[in-house]
Amino acid sequence: MTIERKHNFFAGPAVLPLEVVQAVQAELLSFKGMGTGLMESSHRSKQFDATWTHAQALMAELFGIPDTHEIMFLQGGASLQFLNVPLNLLPQGAKADYIDTGTWSKKAIKEAQRIGDTSVLWSGADIGYNRVPTPDEYQVRPDAAYLHYTTNNTIAGTQFHAEPVSGDVPLVADMSSDMLCCPRDVARHAVIYAGAQKNMGPSGVVIVIVDKGILERTKVDIPTYLNYRTHVGTIFNTPNTLGVFVIEKVLEWIESMGGLEAMHAHNKAKAALLYDAMDASPFWKPHATVESRSLMNITWRIADNDLEPKFIAEATAAGMLGLKGHRSVGGLRASTYNACPVASVQALVDFMKEFERVNG
Ligand SMILES: Cc1ncc(COP(=O)(O)O)c(C=O)c1O
Structure with a gap:
């Protein structure tokens, strides 16, 4: 047919690569020859564990993610990360700087404002969000915990083609709509997060890359699932197994390209x-x-x-x-x-x- x-x-x-969609189709009835389908097999099986580990390894290799950073496959979309980032990275009295390049930046800012001192260094609201700022247009507070930016603005159609200038202040990036579209300097980021559903897989998985060193300084009294530490080195709860499998296949496709x-x-x-x-x-x-x-x-x-x-x-x-x-x-x-x-x-x-x- x-x-x-x-x-x-x-x-x-x-859109996903046709080869990937076809590879998924083949696993739906019997995942890696188990005799049970991908959506019907345990996330604790050795077959799924191999997928999880391979997806992490390939992501690290292709994106140049250093060992200092943990790669997590979580749920709640990029929208939950708008809150999760300040929750983990903004202890009492700390400050966060944000660049407002559109709808998604604004949503991230709104959540950070609930948690702590949030400063919007630059906003494109008055110019219809038709560009991102140049480094001379904003001044990062040297004592800020991080500078948050949206690498690609899905709605306005603008993109940072280089990382913002932030001195020693680490970056936090929402890469939902351009992650893996091009190389990025991952090491400069305390956190990178991206909903998978644009460049990497189906909806229902968010990729979160976190500098483990930063977590040593963060708050501890965070609800369990929302605490990044919960997810370091482990599959904490039932992940989106189908989604992680698709990501693995997309990464293999990128490698082959x-x-x-x-x-x-x-x-x-x-x-x-x-x-x-x-x-x-x-x-x-x-x-x-x-x-x-x-x-x-x-x-x-x-x-x-x-x-x-x-x-x-x-x-x-x-x-x-x-x-x-x-x-x-x-x-x-x-x-x-x-x-x-x-x-x-x-x-x-x-x-x-x-x-x-x-x-x-
Ligand atoms: C740049 C950006 N950030 C965040 C989101 C929200 O993602 P989610 O629906 O996974 O919460 C989107 C969704 O389109 C987006 O394009």
């Missing part, structure tokens, strides 16, 4: 195709400024906004899904995560050219 797979531009949950440098080149090539098409004509209006443009979520408008519903309807009919901009900003958005093939982006560019010819 042949199943049609359309061009998938959803922001998340999002040549690792993160190769992934970065692949993502840059796709994004260039789309941005070049938009820049070629005043018919299209890209949202983000050139230096801040995201490789993962490309956001734009049609100069004549009234044409956007027609564009979305016709693109959907032509087999392109998920191009409607987030409800908070409108317009159009194409999410071009690691697993989005060049062919999908080329199909979209071809469709845009034809749409402009007919409606321009």
Whole structure:
């Protein structure tokens, strides 16, 4: 039976490599030959333990995660980490600095404000979040416990292409929508967290990478599951076994593609195709400024906004899904995560050219 797979531009949950989906399909009936399916097998089995350990090892190898850092596969999404980070890293009297580059940063700030002294060093709210700041636009407090930033802004379509400048203050990053899209300097981070459902797997798993040294300084009176220490070196409770298996397969796929440098080149090539098409004509209006443009979520408008519903309807009919901009900003958005093939982006560019010819 042949199943049609359309061009998938959803922001998340999002496209996964076909090889990965097929590998999962094979394990659903009998996981590693156990005679029970992946979703039906114990998380304490040696077969699952091998998956968990291999996923951690591959993640460390591909992303350059030093031994100082623990890799955790938790639940509650990135949203719970908005709270979990200050809960663990902000003891009484400590301060945290935040950069506000959009909806998700704001949610993180809101949770930190519940816990301690939270300063917003820079906000893009007045400029429609169309860029991230340059280092001369914010000053990190030298005694801050950490500087929090959102590497990629899924809704606005902007991205940090280099880590913020923070002196000796460690970084905390929400990498939900661009983790593993390119190499990053992991060692500079006290915590990195990312919901898996964009670049790494299904929803229901959040990857949290924590500097174990930082935990020695943190509070102890934290509810058990929320305390990062609970998860160091152990599978504390029943994890999302299916999700962790998918992550393992996605990591194997990234390795087979040549690792993160190769992934970065692949993502840059796709994004260039789309941005070049938009820049070629005043018919299209890209949202983000050139230096801040995201490789993962490309956001734009049609100069004549009234044409956007027609564009979305016709693109959907032509087999392109998920191009409607987030409800908070409108317009159009194409999410071009690691697993989005060049062919999908080329199909979209071809469709845009034809749409402009007919409606321009
Ligand atoms: C950058 C970013 N952070 C956080 C979240 C929230 O993630 P979750 O739904 O896993 O809580 C999202 C979801 O889209 C996101 O894009």
